[in-house]
Amino acid sequence: MFFAATLLVSLAAAAGPFSHRAPTKLPAGEVFVLEGILDDAESYEGLVLRVRPLGGEYQDFRLALEYGDLYRGQIPAERVVPPAIEYYVEGINEAGERRALYMSSERPARVQVISGKAKAAEVPSTEERSERAPPDVPQQEKGRTRLDQLAPPSSPAPKVPEKKEPEKAAEKPPPLAPEPKAQKPAAIEEKKAEPLKASSEPPMNTALTLAETIASSTTYTFTAEQIRRLGVRRLSELLEFVPGMSSQRDVQGFTRTGLRGLAHDGDVLVLVDGFRRNSLYDGRPLFDWPLANAKQVAVRLASAYDVGAPGNFRAVVRITTARSESVQAEVAGVFPLGVEAHASAHTGTGNVRFFADADVSSANGLSRPISSDAIDVEAKAQQLRPPDGPAGFTDESALFVQALGGLEWDRADQGTLRLTGRYGFERRGALVGAYSTVSPDSSLQTQAIDAQLQYRRKLSARVTLDAEAWFEQHNALRIFQVSPSGFQTSAAREGFFAEGIREWLRFRERGLGAEVHATFEASKEHRLMVGLSAERTGLYDYWHATNLADDDTHLPAMSAVQPELLVPGVTPEPVLHRVSTGAFGDYRWFPVRALALNVSARAQLLQVPQVTEGEPPTQMRWLPVFSPRLGVAFHPVDSWVTRLSYAHGATAASQREQFEGAPAGTLNAGRPPSNPALAGFENDSVELGTLWQTGVRNGRARVEAVLFFERVAPIVQAVTARGVHIFGGEGHFRVDLSSRAGAALSLSAAKASSRDAPEGESAVPWFTANAQVTVPLGPNLSVDANARFGASRLPLGAPPTETYVLPAYVRFGLQVRSDWLLREHLQITGGIYDISFGVDADPAAAPVTMPQGIPRQPFNARLTLRYKL
Numbered sequence: 001m002f003f004a005a006t007l008l009v010s011l012a013a014a015a016g017p018f019s020h021r022a023p024t025k026l027p028a029g030e031v032f033v034l035e036g037i038l039d040d041a042e043s044y045e046g047l048v049l050r051v052r053p054l055g056g057e058y059q060d061f062r063l064a065l066e067y068g069d070l071y072r073g074q075i076p077a078e079r080v081v082p083p084a085i086e087y088y089v090e091g092i093n094e095a096g097e098r099r100a101l102y103m104s105s106e107r108p109a110r111v112q113v114i115s116g117k118a119k120a121a122e123v124p125s126t127e128e129r130s131e132r133a134p135p136d137v138p139q140q141e142k143g144r145t146r147l148d149q150l151a152p153p154s155s156p157a158p159k160v161p162e163k164k165e166p167e168k169a170a171e172k173p174p175p176l177a178p179e180p181k182a183q184k185p186a187a188i189e190e191k192k193a194e195p196l197k198a199s200s201e202p203p204m205n206t207a208l209t210l211a212e213t214i215a216s217s218t219t220y221t222f223t224a225e226q227i228r229r230l231g232v233r234r235l236s237e238l239l240e241f242v243p244g245m246s247s248q249r250d251v252q253g254f255t256r257t258g259l260r261g262l263a264h265d266g267d268v269l270v271l272v273d274g275f276r277r278n279s280l281y282d283g284r285p286l287f288d289w290p291l292a293n294a295k296q297v298a299v300r301l302a303s304a305y306d307v308g309a310p311g312n313f314r315a316v317v318r319i320t321t322a323r324s325e326s327v328q329a330e331v332a333g334v335f336p337l338g339v340e341a342h343a344s345a346h347t348g349t350g351n352v353r354f355f356a357d358a359d360v361s362s363a364n365g366l367s368r369p370i371s372s373d374a375i376d377v378e379a380k381a382q383q384l385r386p387p388d389g390p391a392g393f394t395d396e397s398a399l400f401v402q403a404l405g406g407l408e409w410d411r412a413d414q415g416t417l418r419l420t421g422r423y424g425f426e427r428r429g430a431l432v433g434a435y436s437t438v439s440p441d442s443s444l445q446t447q448a449i450d451a452q453l454q455y456r457r458k459l460s461a462r463v464t465l466d467a468e469a470w471f472e473q474h475n476a477l478r479i480f481q482v483s484p485s486g487f488q489t490s491a492a493r494e495g496f497f498a499e500g501i502r503e504w505l506r507f508r509e510r511g512l513g514a515e516v517h518a519t520f521e522a523s524k525e526h527r528l529m530v531g532l533s534a535e536r537t538g539l540y541d542y543w544h545a546t547n548l549a550d551d552d553t554h555l556p557a558m559s560a561v562q563p564e565l566l567v568p569g570v571t572p573e574p575v576l577h578r579v580s581t582g583a584f585g586d587y588r589w590f591p592v593r594a595l596a597l598n599v600s601a602r603a604q605l606l607q608v609p610q611v612t613e614g615e616p617p618t619q620m621r622w623l624p625v626f627s628p629r630l631g632v633a634f635h636p637v638d639s640w641v642t643r644l645s646y647a648h649g650a651t652a653a654s655q656r657e658q659f660e661g662a663p664a665g666t667l668n669a670g671r672p673p674s675n676p677a678l679a680g681f682e683n684d685s686v687e688l689g690t691l692w693q694t695g696v697r698n699g700r701a702r703v704e705a706v707l708f709f710e711r712v713a714p715i716v717q718a719v720t721a722r723g724v725h726i727f728g729g730e731g732h733f734r735v736d737l738s739s740r741a742g743a744a745l746s747l748s749a750a751k752a753s754s755r756d757a758p759e760g761e762s763a764v765p766w767f768t769a770n771a772q773v774t775v776p777l778g779p780n781l782s783v784d785a786n787a788r789f790g791a792s793r794l795p796l797g798a799p800p801t802e803t804y805v806l807p808a809y810v811r812f813g814l815q816v817r818s819d820w821l822l823r824e825h826l827q828i829t830g831g832i833y834d835i836s837f838g839v840d841a842d843p844a845a846a847p848v849t850m851p852q853g854i855p856r857q858p859f860n861a862r863l864t865l866r867y868k869l
Contacts, residue, residue, distance in 0.1 A: 018036050018037070018038050018047065018071075018089045018091070018102040019036055019037040019038075020035070020036030020037075020089065020102050022109040022111055024111070024112065025112045025113075025114055026085070026112070026113050026114070027080075027113075027114055028080060028081060028082050028113050028114060028115045029077050029078075029080060029081075030077055030080060031074050031075065031076060031077050031080070032074060032075040032079075032085075032111075033072065033073075033074045034049060034063070034072070034073050034074065034075065034087075035070065035071065035072045036063075036070075036071055036089065036102065037070055037071070037700075038071055038091070038101070044091035044092060044093055044099075044101075045092050045093065045323060045324055045325070046062060046063070046091075046092050046324070047062070047063040047071050047073075047090070047091055047101070048061070048062060048063065048089070048090045048091075048092060049061045049062070049063050049073045049075070049087060049089055050087060050088055050089070050090060050105070050108075051079060051085060051086070051087040052085070052086055052087070052108075053079070053084075053085055053086075054083055054084045054085065054110075058105070059079070061073050061074070061075065063089070075087070080113055081113060082113045082115045083112065083113060084110050084111060084112050084113055085110075085111055085113055086108035086109065086110045086111075087103075087108055087109055087111075088100060088102060088103035088104050088105065088107075088108045088109060089102035089103070217300055217301060217302040217629070217631070217645055217647060217687065218244075218300070218301045218302055218687060218689060218706050218708075219298060219299065219300045219301070220242050220243060220298070220299045220301075220732070221296060221297070221298045221299075222238060222241075222296065222297045222298075223296055224296065224322065227291055227294060227297065228817065228829070229742075229772060229774050229817075230772055230784070230786055230813075231784060231786065231815045231829075231831055231833055231862075232291065233290060233291060233292070233332070233340065233862075234288045234289065234290055234291060235285075235288060235289045235290075235291060235297070235317070236255040236257075236288045238291060239257055239299070239317070240770065240788055241746065241770050241772070241786075241788070242299050242746075243706075243730040243731070243732050243746040243747070243748045243768075244259065244260045244301055244730050244748045244750075244768075245257060245258065245259055245260075245299070245315070245748075245768075246258035246768050246790055248263065248842045248843055249431055249842045249854065250431075250843075250845065250854075251430070251431060251432040251433060251434070251435060251436075251844060251845060251854060252430050252431060252432070252433075252434070252444065252478075253395075253398075253428060253429075253430055253431030253432075254284050255284075255285065255288055256284075257315075258766070259301070259314050260301070260710060260726055260728055260748075260750045261726050261728060261750030261751065261752040261766040262724055262726060262752050264681075264712070265282055265283045265284050265654065265656075266282070266283025266284070266313075266651070266653075266654055267283075267313060267314040267315065268285070268313060268314065268315045268316075268317060269313040269315070269316045269317065270285045270289065270317045271316065271317065271318045271319065272289060272319045272321070272422075273319070273321055273404075273420070274452060274454070274468070275420075275422055275450050275452060275470075275472075276470075276472065279474060279476075279509065279654075280472075280474065280509040280511055280537045280539075280654075280655075281474075281476070281507060281509050281539060281654060281655055281656055282654045282657075283654040283656075286424065286426075286446055286448050286474060287400065287402070287424055287426055287446070287448075288400075289319060290340070290342065290359045290361065290400070290402070291319070292342035292359060293321045293322055293328075293342060293344050293357050293359075294319050294320070294321060294322070295320045295321055295322040295323075296319075296320045297317065297318070297319050297320075298317075298318045298320075299315060299316070299317050300315065300316045300318075301314070301315050302314070302315075302645070302647055302685040302687055302708065302710070312602070312625070312627045312649030312650055312651045312683070313649075314685075314710075314712070321344075321357060321404075322344065323346050323355055324346060325346050325348060326345075326346065326868055326869055327344070327345045327868070327869045328342075328343070328344050328345075328866070328867065328868040328869070329342070329343045329344075329866075329867050329868075330343075330865065330866045330867070331864070331865055332862050332863065332864040332865070333862065333863045334363050334861070334862050335860060335861040335862070336363075336364060336365065336366055336860075337363060337364040337365075338361070338363025338364065338365070339361070339362055340359075340360070340361040340362075340363075341360045341361070342357070342358070342359050342360075343357065344356065344357035344358075345357070348408075351409060351410050351411055352407060352408070352409050352410075353407065353408040353410070354405075354406075354407050354408075355404075355405070355406055355407075355408075356404060356405040357403075357404050358401075358402065358403040358404070359400070359401070359402045359403075360400070360401050361398070361399070361400045362398070362399045362400075363396070363397070363398060364396065364397045365394075365396020365397060365398075365857055365860075366396065366857045366858065366860075367393040367394050367395065367396065368394045368855035368856070368857065368858075369390035369392075369393055369855070370390055370391050370392050370394065370432065370438055370850065370852075370854070370855065371390055371391065371850075371851075371852055372390075372391050372849065372851075373391040373392065373433075373436060373437045373438045373849055373850060374436035374667055374846065374849040375391075375437050375483055375487070375667065376391045376849075378487070378488075378489075378490075379391075379483070379484060379487065382486070382487065382488060384486060385484070391438045392432075392433075392438030392439075393438075393440070394431055394432060394854065394855060395428075395429030395430060395431060395432075395440060395442075396429075396431070397428055397429045398426065398427070398428035398429070399425075399427045399428065400424075400425070400426045400428075401423075401424070401425045402422070402423065402424040402425070403422070403423050404420065404421070404422045404423075405420075405421055406418060406419055406420035406421060407419055414457070415455060415456055415457030415458070415465075416455070416457070417453075417454070418452075418453070418455075419452075419453050419454075420451070420452045420453075420454075421449075421450065421451045421452075422449075422450045422451075423448070423449055423450075424446075424447070424448040425445075425446070425447050425448075426444075426445070426446045426447075427443065427444070427445045427446075428443070428444055429442060429443055430443065430444055430478075430480065431854065432844075432850075432854055433480055433481075433482065434480040434482050434503055435667070435671050435846065436667065436844070436845070436846040436849040436850065437483060437667055437849075439480050439481045439482055440481070441481035442478075442479060442480040442481055443478075443479050444476075444477075444478050444479075445476065445477040445478070446474065446475070446476050447474070447475040447476075448472070448473070448474045448475075449472070449473045449474075450470070450471065450472045450473075451470065451471045451472075452468060452469070452470045452471075453469045454466075454467070454468040455467045459518075462520060462521040462522065463518060463519070463520055463521075464518065464519045465516070465517075465518050466516070466517050466518070466519075466531075467514075467515070467516040467517075468514070468515055468516075469512075469513070469514040470511075470512070470513055470514075471510075471511070471512050472510070472511045472512075473508065473511075474508070474509050474510075475507075475508045476505070476506065476507055476508075477504075477505075478504070478506075479502075479503075479504050480502065480503045480504070481500050481501075481502060482500065482501040482502065482503055482548070482667060483497060483500045483501040484500055485498065485499055485500045486498060486500070487500055487501060489552040489553070490552065494553040494554050495552055495553050495554060497547065497548075497554055499547075501546075501547065501548050501667065502546065502547050502548075502558065503545070504543070504544070504546070504558060505544050506541065506542070506543045506544075507539060507540070507541060507542040507544075508539075508540040508541040508542075509537065509538065509539055509540070510537070510538050511535060511536070511537040511538075512535070512536050512537075513533065513534060513535030513536070514533070514534055514535075515531060515532065515533040515534075516531060516532055516533075517531025517532070517584075518530060518531065525589060525590045525591070526587075526588070526589055527587070527588045528585065528586070528587050528588075529586045529587075530583070530584070530585045531584050531585070532581075532582075532583050532584075533580075533581065533582055533583075533584070534579070534580070534581040534582075535579070535580045535581070536577065536578070536579050536580075537577070537578050537580075538577035538578070539576045539577075539655055540576075542576075544660065545558040545559055546558065546559065547559070548667065552667075578607040578608075578620065578652075579607050580605070580606050580607065580652070581604065581605050582602060582604030582605060582625075583602075584601065584602040584603070585600060585601055586598070586599075586600035587600065594634060594635050594636055595632070595633070595634055595635075596632070596633045596635075597631070597632050598629070598630070598632075598633075598645075599628075599629070599630055599631075600628070600629045601626065601627060601628045601629065602625075602626075602627040602649075603624075603625070603626050603627075604624070604625045604626075604627070605622045605623070605624055605625075606622070606623045606625055606651075606652045606680070607620045607622060607623070607652075608620065608621060608623045608652055608653070608679040608680065609621075609658060609676050609677075609679075611676050611677045617676050623652065623679055623680065623715075625649075625651075625680075626648075627647070627648060627649035627650065628647070628648055629645070629646070629647040629648075630645065630646050631643060631644070631645035631646075632644055632645075639692055639693055639694050640690070640691070640692045641691045642688075642689070642690045642691075643688075643689050643690075643691075644687070644688050644689075645685075645686070645687045645689075646684075646685070646686050646687075647684070647685050648683070648684045649683055650680055650681065650682035650683070650715065651680050652679065652680040653678045653679060653680045653681065656672075656674070657672070657674060657675070657678055658674060658675065658676050658678055659674055659676060660674050671845070672845075675716070677716050678714055678716055679715040679716065680714075680715045681712060681713065681714055682712075682713055682715055683710060683711065683712045683713075684710065684711045685708060685709070685710045685711075686708065686709045686710075687706055687707070687708045688706070688707045688708075689704065689705065689706040689707070690704070690705055691703070691704045692704075699736060699738065700735070700736050701733075701734070701735040701736075702732075702733070702734045702735075703731075703732070703733050704730075704731070704732045704733075705729065705730070705731045705732075706729060706730045707728075708726075708727075708728055708729065708730075709725070709726070709727055710725075710726040711723060711724070711726070712724045712726070722755030723754075724752050724753065724754050724755070725752070725753045725755060726751070726752045726753075727750065727751050727753075728748070728749050728750030728751060728766075729748075729749055729750075730746070730748045730749075731746065731747045731748075732744075732745075732746045732747075733745045733746075740774065740775075740782050741774060741775050741776060742773075742774050743771070743772065743773045743774070744771065745769075745771045745772075746768075746769065746770050746771075747768075747769050748766075748767065748768045748769070749765075749766070749767045750765075750767075751765050751766070752766065765791075766791075767790065767791050768788070768789065768790040769788070769789045770786065770787065770788045770789070771786065771787050772784070772786040773785050773786075777816065780818055780821070781816055781817070781819070782816070782818075782819075783814070783815070783816055783817075784813075784815050784816075784817060784831070785812070785813065785814050786812070786813045787810070787811070787812050787813075788809075788811045788812075789808065789809070789810050789811075790808065790809050791808035791809075807839045807841075809836065809838075809839075809840045809841075810836065810837050810838070810840075811834050811835065811836050812835040812836075813831065813832070813833040813834065814831055814832055814833075814835075815829055815830065815831025815832075815833070816829070816830055816831060817829045824868075825867060825868060825869070826865065826866070826867050827865075827866040828863075828864070828865055828866075829862075829863070829864040829866070830861075830862070830863045830864070831861070831862060832859055832860070832862075833859065833860055833861070833862065834856070834857065834858075834859055835858070835859045836856060836858055836859070839852065839853075840855070840856045840858070841853030841854055841855050841856060842854040
């Protein structure tokens with residue numbers, strides 16, 4: 001008979017220790033099943049349970065990840081012997097280094113073991129301290145540890161000779177130390193993808209762990225298991241399930257994230273294992289990143305910034321990939337006409353570890369008709385299109401390839417050094433075309449090469465040093481066939497385009513940066529992190545050309561667009577290359593048991609163009625930016641936390657927003673305007689949130705609600721702009737009844753008001769809702785279903801330049817997943833996704849020319865096979 005030994009407390013939204021509650025007594029000779037939740041799964045490769053009989057030696061057992069973030073292991077019956085057993089839990093990070101997560105060797109959890117013949121007094125556990133000096137820690141605890149060296153959770157432990165004790169000894173255990181004063185938890189280090197430092201002392205309760213992590217801003221976290229339950233394959237799909245976010249595509253097929261009622265390029269920073277995935281040129285994410293190898297995705301909202309990423313953003317998305325020592329492969333057949341594949345391998349020898357992963361996807365997608373565009377009337381009059389036919393069709397074809405490789409060298413006395421390189425390539429057809437016309441022969445190509453060098457060393461028991469340097473180069477080529485061949489504009493003979501109207505854009509961007517920061521833990525109540533960062537970015541090989549003149553006449557050759565602004569050799573060097581430097585700090589303090597305070601700030605100097613009215617910019621000026629963040633969290637009981645936070649930040653505008661010109665012709669309707677005087681954007685946010693959570697055995701529930709106010713305004717020289725004010729709220733509910741059954745529901749509502757727009761045009765309501773349910777279907781199958789609903793009038797830009805109106809959408813997904821088959825080597829998933837009813841469309845930048853928006857695919861189907869060694 002198995003004895004379930006824990007009451008579970010639900011997970012936090014960000015980093016935290018192993019949540020587990022030890023029993024008071026155990027029957028002798030019965031298996032002890034231990035369960036707990038690891039809130040910071042991204043920082044650990046596995047968990048180890050260290051167990052010993054009272055006065056004996058520790059033995060290691062591996063805890064297995066059951067689902068989500070629930071870990072389970074067991075102590076064999078022969079190890080559960082009177083008068084008591086002691087245990088604690090350690091985490092093993094990517095470097096093989098052990099960190100105590102629940103109790104420690106000096107302060108293990110003690111559980112009384114009751115024999116059938118004895119009636120022993122109750123032995124306090126978990127919060128009690130033994131008077132005896134701990135035995136020597138085994139040597140492996142101090143070095144690197146491989147998970148495959150540990151006993152699996154279900155394997156029996158080797159028998160250890162046990163001392164025979166007289167009956168009286170079993171009836172009266174040794175005296176225990178009196179209960180110590182309550183200890184405050186150690187500060188938890190907050191980093192983008194590095195192992196978090198955990199104290200060797202146990203946390204007082206989960207609520208305090210929550211308090212220290214949510215005092216700054218709202219964070220939503222998705223584990224690998226939750227991502228598979230949703231059936232999403234790419235980041236843009238996952239963001240639709242994040243409270244306060246939505247995902248749309250523009251006419252060129254780039255993903256634009258709606259964030260709390262406002263969509264603006266560059267608002268959302270995407271980090272993959274610390275690599276910045278945003279373009280330096282326009283701020284957009286380079287690729288719609290695949291999630292086949294994602295270990296965890298964390299989304300932080302409200303004026304967020306992160307280590308290793310200079311700047312301030314309205315949201316930061318951190319993707320952490322899995323690094324377990326194994327070989328995994330995954331292949332999916334996609335309807336219509338598509339295939340996706342993933343492979344990863346991680347291994348090590350001695351002090352060196354090697355890791356690599358790769359993704360390939362290719363699909364044509366379902367083309368959908370577009371009723372009209374900017375040249376529809378003229379094209380039909382010139383008999384270039386059927387009179388009763390659509391203006392064209394969407395182009396969903398795409399090819400994506402990415403590969404990562406790296407190595408890590410770990411020396412306990414000299415620190416850990418990691419070198420990583422990544423390559424990404426994408427080629428696809430433009431979804432619709434350039435701007436307001438359908439361009440079926442258009443193509444977009446993007447290539448990215450990145451490298452990163454990281455170093456970490458523990459200088460003392462309370463001081464840790466981290467340093468990193470990075471290089472990134474992104475190349476882009478965009479070719480647009482704006483009109484059919486033989487098209488004629490209204491400008492008589494000079495407006496005849498035998499080859500069609502064309503537009504080409506080619507550029508290369510390059511960035512180089514470094515950062516160093518140190519973490520000081522003066523005591524359990526105080527933690528301070530300080531650091532410096534610097535970055536230099538530049539635009540190279542920029543070429544933007546067209547054969548359409550401003551007056552809609554034909555140019556005999558492809559001519560550069562506004563060459564005085566962004567052309568190497570013409571544009572002054574300082575305008576093409578920019579420097580950003582700054583310092584940052586984060587301080588966390590726990591003054592009393594029920595209170596956590598967080599104060600952090602980033603001070604930066606950003607280079608922006610120096611603008612003189614009537615003249616193109618030739619010089620740069622320094623823009624000082626100060627981004628403070630304050631938060632306080634109150635937790636009167638373990639299961640409830642309430643927080644209040646304020647944040648202010650600013651970031652520089654992209655080079656596209658400042659400089660990219662365009663012909664003034666009518667065919668460019670919907671092209672975002674540029675403004676050299678635009679220095680950047682500032683944002684303020686205030687949040688009031690509450691979180692309640694509870695759980696029993698395998699079941700757990702979590703309820704979270706947030707009220708917010710945000711202000712987003714452009715920073716323009718000699719102009720005072722009031723920007724956009726956003727009021728709203730979010731709610732999130734999640735319940736897990738077992739490892740195979742659960743449900744989640746999220747609601748978001750916001751109202752954005754442009755303070756610079758005419759009265760009556762400023763109010764923009766926005767609402768989204770999504771739900772997900774998982775139920776078992778027989779012993780080896782599970783069914784996942786999800787639904788998404790949205791209704792919005794979303795402004796584009798800050799302040800809005802134009803607002804689109806689309807009908808409300810409803811999308812459904814349904815899939816069937818098998819458990820791990822063939823001795824836990826194979827998993828099969830099949831389903832149909834994005835089933836839409838009625839009109840389901842993305843916004844067009846020029847609603848007058850495309851009033852029905854950009855139609856989405858009605859559905860897609862997929863069969864996925866996952867294999868692991």
